[in-house]
Amino acid sequence: MTFSTVNRDDLKAFIEWFGGNNVLTGDTIDEEYAHDELKTVHRRPDALLKATDEAAIRRLLAYANERGIPVTVRGSGTGLVGACVPVEGGVVLDMTPMNKILDLDKDNLTLDVEPGVLLLDIAEHVEKEGLFYAPDPGEKTATIGGNIATNAGGMRAVKYGVTRDWVLGLRVVLADGTAMDLGGKVVKNSSGYSLKDLIVGSEGTLAVIVKATLKLIPAPAKAISLLMPFSSREAALVAAPKLIAHTTLPTAVEFMEQDMWKYSESFLGKNIPHDEHAAYLLATYDATTEGAVDEIVECASAFAVDKLDAHDVYLIDTDDRKQSVWNARGAFLEAVKASTTEIDECDVVLPRSQLPGYLSFIQDLSESTDLRIPYFGHVGDGNLHIYLCRDDLDEATWKEKTAIAFDAMYEEAAKCQGLVSGEHGIGYAKKTYLRRHSDARQLELMEAVKTAFDPKGILNPKKIL
Ligand SMILES: Cc1cc2nc3c(=O)[nH]c(=O)nc-3n(C[C@H](O)[C@H](O)[C@H](O)COP(=O)(O)OP(=O)(O)OC[C@H]3O[C@@H](n4cnc5c(N)ncnc54)[C@H](O)[C@@H]3O)c2cc1C
Numbered sequence: 001m002t003f004s005t006v007n008r009d010d011l012k013a014f015i016e017w018f019g020g021n022n023v024l025t026g027d028t029i030d031e032e033y034a035h036d037e038l039k040t041v042h043r044r045p046d047a048l049l050k051a052t053d054e055a056a057i058r059r060l061l062a063y064a065n066e067r068g069i070p071v072t073v074r075g076s077g078t079g080l081v082g083a084c085v086p087v088e089g090g091v092v093l094d095m096t097p098m099n100k101i102l103d104l105d106k107d108n109l110t111l112d113v114e115p116g117v118l119l120l121d122i123a124e125h126v127e128k129e130g131l132f133y134a135p136d137p138g139e140k141t142a143t144i145g146g147n148i149a150t151n152a153g154g155m156r157a158v159k160y161g162v163t164r165d166w167v168l169g170l171r172v173v174l175a176d177g178t179a180m181d182l183g184g185k186v187v188k189n190s191s192g193y194s195l196k197d198l199i200v201g202s203e204g205t206l207a208v209i210v211k212a213t214l215k216l217i218p219a220p221a222k223a224i225s226l227l228m229p230f231s232s233r234e235a236a237l238v239a240a241p242k243l244i245a246h247t248t249l250p251t252a253v254e255f256m257e258q259d260m261w262k263y264s265e266s267f268l269g270k271n272i273p274h275d276e277h278a279a280y281l282l283a284t285y286d287a288t289t290e291g292a293v294d295e296i297v298e299c300a301s302a303f304a305v306d307k308l309d310a311h312d313v314y315l316i317d318t319d320d321r322k323q324s325v326w327n328a329r330g331a332f333l334e335a336v337k338a339s340t341t342e343i344d345e346c347d348v349v350l351p352r353s354q355l356p357g358y359l360s361f362i363q364d365l366s367e368s369t370d371l372r373i374p375y376f377g378h379v380g381d382g383n384l385h386i387y388l389c390r391d392d393l394d395e396a397t398w399k400e401k402t403a404i405a406f407d408a409m410y411e412e413a414a415k416c417q418g419l420v421s422g423e424h425g426i427g428y429a430k431k432t433y434l435r436r437h438s439d440a441r442q443l444e445l446m447e448a449v450k451t452a453f454d455p456k457g458i459l460n461p462k463k464i465l
Pocket of ligand 1: 037148154209
């Protein structure tokens with residue numbers, strides 16, 4: 001497909017609809033709009049438009065569709081697979097200025113938001129009202145539009161599910177500029193194919209999300225985390241599914257080995273308590289009364305020590321301990337990045353029972369490729385974050401080794417009945433692996449969906465497929 005580049009007449013039209021201050025070109029566009037958080041994919045847009053309102057977006061899309069100008073939607077740019085990078089040039093549409101919280105409906109327990117609202121602002125807004133939006137992806141400065149477009153996961157997925165489970169309705173603008181509402185303030189919906197669920201996780205390739213209706217529930221009274229040390233990786237990974245199957249039902253079960261704490265400690269300049277063990281599970285429990293949480297925590301602790309061979313169970317209950325452990329956990333990605341010259345990442349998701357074997361394979365791969373490959377995991381949902389570190393490799397060797405390592409990692413994940421991405425999406429960086437490890441008929445159906453929504457392919461071209 002050949003696309004048009006943005007010309008003077010296009011810019012005039014954009015300025016009329018978005019206002020002069022919201023249309024940027026050339027060097028006035030900050031370099032950050034040429035990449036996402038991981039910086040493995042680069043391309044500057046011809047024009048950057050700051051989203052103002054739905055009407056302007058409708059006019060833009062109708063026009064871009066007619067002219068064949070690519071439009072790449074962008075939230076906060078915290079993605080890790082190049083999904084918000086305009087690889088075919090054209091327009092980047094920055095949604096962060098559309099950041100109003102529109103309506104909190106206490107009768108229907110819903111929250112209407114514009115797509116540029118940050119995850120951290122949603123949490124703060126609903127918590128003041130004693131309510132809870134459960135999805136908890138690690139990067140709190142991501143937009144809700146970006147979270148929906150990537151079907152973001154996060155720590156609490158074990159008990160509460162992922163972003164898709166909390167999106168009741170969407171208002172979207174299609175590639176031809178038509179706007180429509182999908183789903184709504186309804187808790188159930190069996191009304192034909194769920195177009196809303198197709199948009200969730202579509203990474204800006206099917207439509208632009210201009211409003212979302214989110215599900216809320218009453219907030220738990222409190223949440224307590226338990227840090228459980230184990231003598232080995234294997235022991236922690238064997239314990240994890242048993243902990244999840246136990247009646248105490250954790251909200252989150254994170255897995256890490258000692259090296260990840262050390263990366264974080266050196267990055268943050270602070271030690272976490274009890275960092276001397278080989279491997280850990282970090283499990284969180286919540287409930288609707290404080291007494292119930294205390295009871296659950298006591299029961300889970302006894303189970304971990306008596307039945308799962310945890311060395312001990314450390315209560316992460318004071319503000320100080322919570323901050324130190326969760327800040328260190330939240331810094332893993334940044335800490336690994338800071339430990340080397342460049343990283344690339346793999347976000348496979350596997351049946352939980354396959355994790356011990358898969359991570360042994362990763363260790364062997366690290367040795368055979370002579371690459372440093374740290375990892376940690378949302379082990380509660382079988383999702384691993386595995387990083388390849390460049391260290392002092394020259395460009396050619398780095399490219400060669402990452403290709404060998406990724407080929408092997410995705411191949412092995414497929415053998416373990418795993419999938420290419422658990423939560424970061426496919427974007428541009430993981431397309432090869434989606435194609436390689438998907439059934440041909442499935443890919444045809446995905447291509448047909450893309451064509452049905454966006455026949456001229458202007459929305460975020462060259463992504464996912
Ligand atoms: C430290 C760190 C921790 C992270 N932890 C997690 C985690 O726990 N779980 C997880 O899932 N991810 C995680 N991520 C990845 C990232 O934060 C998520 O993918 C997030 O959902 C991206 O949101 P964003 O606003 O930054 O979107 P961007 O990166 O700007 O865009 C991501 C995709 O969404 C599309 N998009 C954005 N807004 C819209 C819209 N309004 N309409 C249509 N499409 C749109 C873009 O086109 C692009 O395809 C983490 C990232 C970092 C840096």
